[in-house]
Amino acid sequence: MSETKTPLSPAALSRRSLLKAGLSAGTLAGTAVAARAAGDPLITEVQDWNRYLGDGVQARPYGTPSPYEAHVVRRDVEWLTAATESSVNFTPLHELDGIITPNGLCFERHHAGIADVDPAAHRLMINGLVDTPLVFTMEDLKRFPRENRLYFLECAANSGMEWRGSQLNGCQYTHGMVHCVMYTGVSLKLLLEEAGVKTSAKWVMPEGADASAMTRSIPLEKALDDCLVAFKMNGEALRPEQGYPLRLVVPGWEGNMWVKWLRRIEVGDEPWHQREETSKYTDLLANGKARRFTWVMDPKSVITSPSPQAPITHGKGPLVISGLAWSGNGRISRVDVSIDGGRNWTTARLDGPSLSKALHRFYLDIAWDGSPLLLQSRAMDEHGFYQPTKNELRAARGENSIYHNNGIQTWHVKADGTVENVEVS
Amino acid sequence: MSETKTPLSPAALSRRSLLKAGLSAGTLAGTAVAARAAGDPLITEVQDWNRYLGDGVQARPYGTPSPYEAHVVRRDVEWLTAATESSVNFTPLHELDGIITPNGLCFERHHAGIADVDPAAHRLMINGLVDTPLVFTMEDLKRFPRENRLYFLECAANSGMEWRGSQLNGCQYTHGMVHCVMYTGVSLKLLLEEAGVKTSAKWVMPEGADASAMTRSIPLEKALDDCLVAFKMNGEALRPEQGYPLRLVVPGWEGNMWVKWLRRIEVGDEPWHQREETSKYTDLLANGKARRFTWVMDPKSVITSPSPQAPITHGKGPLVISGLAWSGNGRISRVDVSIDGGRNWTTARLDGPSLSKALHRFYLDIAWDGSPLLLQSRAMDEHGFYQPTKNELRAARGENSIYHNNGIQTWHVKADGTVENVEVS
Incomplete structure (x- = not known):
């Protein structure tokens, strides 16, 4: 493929001129659309929805999409994994617009299914190389100063099936392991400062409360930079499949590190070399060696x-x-x-x-x-x-x-x- | 009430110092939290969610909130109106954070219930003082350049029950007729330019396709400024109760003007003095006269x-x-x-x-x-x-x-x- 960057001619590049060219040809507006105005019964006649009362405000205390949008859903690929509890589904990117993903359409990736955690019984522990090991309830965490940030989350395996050629016919499948929501949470830095990080500390290890006990090593530098311990997404509580009631937010880094159902953060002086950063989430090169710690x-x-x-x-x-x-x-x-x-x-x-x-x-x-x-x-x-x-x-x-x-x-x-x-x- | 602005002392004003004061007293962290670390079985013992597989990815193609969040819903006030089809419910602001309202929690205000509109049969007409009356299908509209903007929408009657004193005990009821989502749509200016606005034009009147045929007069200056004809909110299609498949977005102006189920925009040279801008949505003063056109x-x-x-x-x-x-x-x-x-x-x-x-x-x-x-x-x-x-x-x-x-x-x-x-x- 050529990588030359020869631009189109300025006239052809102009968005307005391109659009005007289309419009003056009558393909969108002009003749075709005006013709509709003269005789389209769908605008000249009163429709049923203009004639009869609709549902009232008590119909849906928590709203749902129009039945006409029933095709806008997360989808999985059956042959990708053996069990749905350790599988993935994909955001229907082709149906969405703007930059916010509705919570109900954020893709899922689980290693042991969706943990069903009672928030009143949930705890977050910070331990390891700290002055004072701490345990927080959800209420404790909500007493710290909060931040609100919009971040994308992308699974490291997004587009993974494309390495050996085109396999999946749709951007939902090729690129749908990404979403973008506004998180509300507490700066991880603030919580680590609360526990008091020892000078020998160089890494942290978040651990999930699900049956996979997901664990990853994160450099202390990142943990003290922009990570959040989040309890809300797009204004409301995290969804169960996104780690309710608590998840780690690791902005810009691979989604597997954004540990869901977050129950513990251990502070240490070297990486733990967990399964999910050795046999998985590393990049096997042609020479048989593997790149690791490829986070961004x-x-x-x-x-x-x-x-x-x-x-x-x-x-x-x-x-x-x-x-x-x-x-x-x-x-x-x-x-x-x-x-x-x-x-x-x-x-x-x-x-x-x-x-x-x-x-x-x-x-x-x-x-x-x-x-x-x-x-x-x-x-x-x-x-x-x-x-x-x-x-x-x-x-x-x-x-x-x-x-x-x-x-x-x-x-x-x-x-x-x-x-x-x-x-x- | 005094309106003096005497600040608190600088020491008392410091967020960090206030927080540190609280923490050193042991009310949040320190003694109380450390005590939990020593013996809280909810963190020292393995919980059920850490032991058993959860639901897999096929459980909910369109996700829903955790059952533990069942109290986070829109609520109405029974005595406010006689019929639910011409009523209001309120966003649970006290349960939310950040600045985005999830689509399922955006308050509702209807004048004839939720119109059940088939998008394939929906039309938008632009007529009146234009060179070429136009009728657009939804597909037509999606061929124009789009914009994405995050705007609040507030009903003009929000906090209306507070004029004569405190009546409703909760911000959901006193202030819950406001929400904020990201809209995707086409600039109204672009559509008006497509029809060609005559030089005598000074106003536009959007009309809804619901049984109330909601109509309001909007100055042409605003219509040509920042109004959008929107088909998506927070990335996905508008919700039925928010005007699916098409609504007008009138940034910063009272919600009643953001006509839902938008079917027609008439261009004229004077306001229409519709019911909803004369007997309603005007402000009756003490002297018996009414302020009108109070849009911002x-x-x-x-x-x-x-x-x-x-x-x-x-x-x-x-x-x-x-x-x-x-x-x-x-x-x-x-x-x-x-x-x-x-x-x-x-x-x-x-x-x-x-x-x-x-x-x-x-x-x-x-x-x-x-x-x-x-x-x-x-x-x-x-x-x-x-x-x-x-x-x-x-x-x-x-x-x-x-x-x-x-x-x-x-x-x-x-x-x-x-x-x-x-x-x-």
Whole structure:
């Protein structure tokens, strides 16, 4: 694949001019839409919903989506794992917009199922190399100063099935192990200071209260930087599958470290080399050695629409190309989009709040002429790191890896509007 | 009530010093918590959730809150209205944190119940003083460039029952007709430009597809400024009770104008004087005349915890005072908190993203000595507008009003930690 960055001509690059071109052709507005105005009974006639009373306010004390949206759900891939208790499902990214993931659609990854924890009986212990071992109830934790931060969480195995070629036909499956919510919690630094960290301490190990007792080693430097002990997501209590009542938030780092049902934080002077950081969550290279402690989720992006599960159904003319970008290093500074498999690139429009280590939404509004496209997006973060091609990744790391695939994704848009997961070479 | 702004002594004002004072007294950490570490079986013994597999990923394709959170729901007040189809329920603000309201907890206000609209059959018409009347399908609208913005929505009648004194014991009821979500939609300006607005046009009138056919007059200047025609909230499709599949977003202005189930926008040269802007949503003054076109929601705030529904249950020592502030004029620049009924004020800590016309979260972390408090908060926005006392409001507008009560709220915290809605004079 060519990595040249020859821009399209300025006229073709202008979003407005592209859109206007589409509109003046009458494919969206103008003739086609005006024709509807003259005789569409769905606007000229009174509909049932305009005629009869609907449900009142007592119908749903906790609301649910419209029945017309029943297809917007998390989905799993049956052959991926043997047991649902140690499996994964995926966020329907192709159906979502903006940068916030609704709590009910945040992907799940469990190692021993969803722990059913009674918050009144839940405890968090801090022990190890501390002056005073401490045990907190949930009420204790809610007496410390709180913070609210919007962060993406990405599983290290997101896009993992793509290392050896295109396997899964939809961004829900290829990229749906990422979500972004606003967390409310207490700074881990504050809790560690409360216990008093000994000068010999260099690492911490969070432990989960589920039956897998998930444990990971985290450098003390990160623990004292921006980690949160969180009890709320998007304003309300954590969902059970996201660690209710307490989870660790490790901004920008792989999701497996964000220990759910958090019950203990041990402070130590060296890493523990737990199962989940030795046989798992390491990157097996071509030479048989494994990279380990690969924590930061590098810059990544994906076009969510059009995509295999969100084909173009409206024919030629104005087309909104929409996608997500994120980086564990900080803010996204730029996303480029190619419609020809990486030969030419156009800078997309970033929209919505730009927050460090959060999802960013990008758009490219084009006039589609009906010819096949090879759609790609490429993210760059504020530190200048950018997303590689899949072949660049393979050249560096071989094809044995499962984790940390942030390669550029290609969607093949066909003339009939259907979309397929492909690779270009 | 005195409006003097004498600050507390610098030492007493320091959040850290207050917290440290509480901690060194052993009320939170230190002796009490360390004692737990020595012998709390809930941390020293393996619990059931640490022993047995939980539910797998196929349990809930669209997730729901923990059963332990069943009390976190919208609630109505039975005596407020005769029929649930033309009623209101309230967001449980006292249970939430941060600035995002989960979609299932956004308050409802209907005039003819929840319209059950089939999105495939829904149409939006733009007509009146335009060059080309247009009718859009939902698919048409999704071909225009999109925006993502986080905005609060407040019903003009929020706190309306407080005009004649304290009536409802809980911030869910006194202030729960406000929520804040991220909307995805198309700029109304773009759609109006598509139709071509005639030079004689000065107003627009959105109309709802529900059985009340809600209609309001909006100045063209606002319509061309920051209004959105929105189809998503917090990433997913609008909820039915929030106007699925389409609603108008009128940032900073009273919620009644954010027409749900939006089916038509008429462009005209004068206001229509509809029912909902004449007999309703106007402010009856003491002299019998009514203020009308009072659209902007002025700066307002409320302490959400402690509050009547969220009493202090942990006794003396560190206490997190948490609340929300918002202004239809733009960003919140400052929130002051008083613990003595408005005699002395301390500037609170604003936390989380600060976005124009969105909710802002504030905190004041104090060491509570167990004595009664008269808690108040007072918001100021970036334009210098600030929240008045209820008596200042009454002096200006009498006591006949229902709408636009942004007066300072007082909570009486008693020595036993229970909290009551009161007024101070």
